[in-house]
Amino acid sequence: MTSFDDLLSNVPVAQIADKLGVDEATATTAINAAIPVLLGGFQAQAGNPDVGLNLEGEVANQPHGLLDGGVDINQVDTENGNQIVDQTFGTEKNTVISALGNVGGGNAQDLMAKLLPMLAPIVLAYLGKKAMGGGGAATGGEAAASGGGGIGDILGSLLGGATGGKGGGGLGDILGKAVGQNAGNVLGNVLGGLLGKK
Numbered sequence: 001m002t003s004f005d006d007l008l009s010n011v012p013v014a015q016i017a018d019k020l021g022v023d024e025a026t027a028t029t030a031i032n033a034a035i036p037v038l039l040g041g042f043q044a045q046a047g048n049p050d051v052g053l054n055l056e057g058e059v060a061n062q063p064h065g066l067l068d069g070g071v072d073i074n075q076v077d078t079e080n081g082n083q084i085v086d087q088t089f090g091t092e093k094n095t096v097i098s099a100l101g102n103v104g105g106g107n108a109q110d111l112m113a114k115l116l117p118m119l120a121p122i123v124l125a126y127l128g129k130k131a132m133g134g135g136g137a138a139t140g141g142e143a144a145a146s147g148g149g150g151i152g153d154i155l156g157s158l159l160g161g162a163t164g165g166k167g168g169g170g171l172g173d174i175l176g177k178a179v180g181q182n183a184g185n186v187l188g189n190v191l192g193g194l195l196g197k198k
Helices: 003-009 013-020 025-047 056-059 078-100 109-134 142-148 151-162 170-179 181-195
Strands: none
Touching: 003 013, 003 025, 003 109, 013 025, 013 109, 013 181, 025 078, 025 109, 025 151, 056 109, 056 151, 078 109, 078 181, 109 151
């Protein structure tokens, strides 16, 4: 199982589908598209605290017990999730939601606007778990705090898993596979812009 599949296994699809008022297949499609975009946004922010999101700080702030025994969506702080999404994507947030909203046809922008704040705390809690020894990359807080190892490495391996293997054409390629080529190109440009702000 790749780290990406491991991360997906922590997401309570049935509860999220229930909250969003959609069937599980729709929720799964939306989650599979949204998580690589969140990971890409977090990677753009890793080690780059003056852009907006203090990634290590947010990872440290997530309740460590969130993933224990399966995530209960009612314990996820979506208000905090909203702030994380705002800080991650900044002025591009609506572009991201709009591009994701075209996944699977139809207009799922409202769905994505509600989904991203649910997923962001789960993904950050997972990163924290990996950094604390679940992935063995970080020693204490120092590797995570440096931004170069730790969280950045974990994100890299998760994004590698999202493509079904290493290699490929970078973030745009990952997003193209996750959300379809047109939306992937839009999101690749947005995240490329965020990465370029270092």
